[in-house]
Amino acid sequence: MTVHAYTDGAARGNPGEAGIGILFKDEHGKTIHRMYGYIGETTNNIAEYKALLACLKAAPVTRCSRLVVHSDSELVVRQLNGEYKVKDAVLRAYFVKIHRLLAKSPFEFEIRHVSREQNKEADRLANLGIDSRKRIRT
Numbered sequence: 742m743t744v745h746a747y748t749d750g751a752a753r754g755n756p757g758e759a760g761i762g763i764l765f766k767d768e769h770g771k772t773i774h775r776m777y778g779y780i781g782e783t784t785n786n787i788a789e790y791k792a793l794l795a796c797l798k799a800a801p802v803t804r805c806s807r808l809v810v811h812s813d814s815e816l817v818v819r820q821l822n823g824e825y826k827v828k829d830a831v832l833r834a835y836f837v838k839i840h841r842l843l844a845k846s847p848f849e850f851e852i853r854h855v856s857r858e859q860n861k862e863a864d865r866l867a868n869l870g871i872d873s874r875k876r877i878r879t
Contacts, residue, residue, distance in 0.1 A: 742767070742768060742803075742804065742805050742806055742807075743768050743805065743806070743807040743808075743809060744765055744766065744767060744768075744773070744800070744803045744805035744807070744808055744809070745765070745766045745767075745768075745770075745809045745810075745811060746763060746764065746765050746766075746796050746800065746808060746809070746810045746811065747763070747764040747766070747810075747811045747812075747855075747859075747860055747862060747863040748761070748762070748763050748764075748789070748792040748793050748795075748796045748810055748811070748812050748863055749761065749762045749763075749789070749792055749812070749813065749814075749860055749863035749864045749866070749867040750780075750785060750786075750787070750788025750789035750790070750791055750792040750814070750867060751785070751788060751864065751867035751868050751870075751871060752783060752784055752785040752788050753871060755784050755785050756782050756783050756784045757782060757783075758779075758781075758782055758871050759779075759780050759781065759782065759783045759784075759785075759787075759788040759791075759871065760777060760778060760779050760780060760788070760867045760868060760869070760870025760871035760872075760873075761777065761778055761780055761788060761791055761792035761795055761866075761867050761870055761877060761879070762775075762776070762777045762792065762862075762863045762864065762865065762866025762867035762868070762869065762870055763775065763776045763777070763792060763795060763796045763799065763863060763866065764862050764863050764866060765799075765800075765803050773803060774799070774802065774803060775862075775866060776795065776799060776866070776877070777866035777867060777869045777870035777873070777875070777877070778795075778870045778873075778875050778876060778877020779870050779871055779873060779874045779875055779876055779877065780870070780876075780877065780879060786814070786816055786817070786829075786832060787831060787832070787835070788867070789812065789814035789816070789817045790817060790832060790835035790836070790839070791835070791879040792812075792863075792867065792879075793810065793812065793817060793821075793839060793852075794835060794838060794839060794842070794879045795877060795878075795879045796810060797839060797842045797843065797846065797850075798842070798879075800846070800848065801846075801847060801848075805848050806847075806848055806849065807848055807849040807850075807851070808846075808848045808849070808850050808851070809851045809852075809853065810850070810851070810852045810853070811852075811853050811854075811855045811859065811860060812852060812853075812854065812855065812860070813854070813855055813856060813857045813859070813860040813864075814854075815854055817852075818852050818853065818854040819854075820832070820836060821836070821839065821852050822852065
């Protein structure tokens, strides 16, 4: 089964208070799982990477054979697809963690860039994460 995940990381200020939001949908567009949380003070790019990392850790509960992630972070998508180099040392650490997780994952993986408009619900969840102050492990 293919599952589509929409991820977003939000920071109020850069760096600033940050949160992540993740929405999982089945092949028919039905929401099957959503999660959000507060990740402390960080940059928008680190928040985007942390959202993807949390998504990959949670994906096995969906029992998908293929995971298609949709993100409005052009930087994260292009770095993971090998189009941009990962020059920042902190982002590189997340990049490596993600690749290690993917190497052991039970599902095929694809990541696509989407517009902010197409990622509204994940953005709403990321902002809810900031407001809630509910800590989430990434």
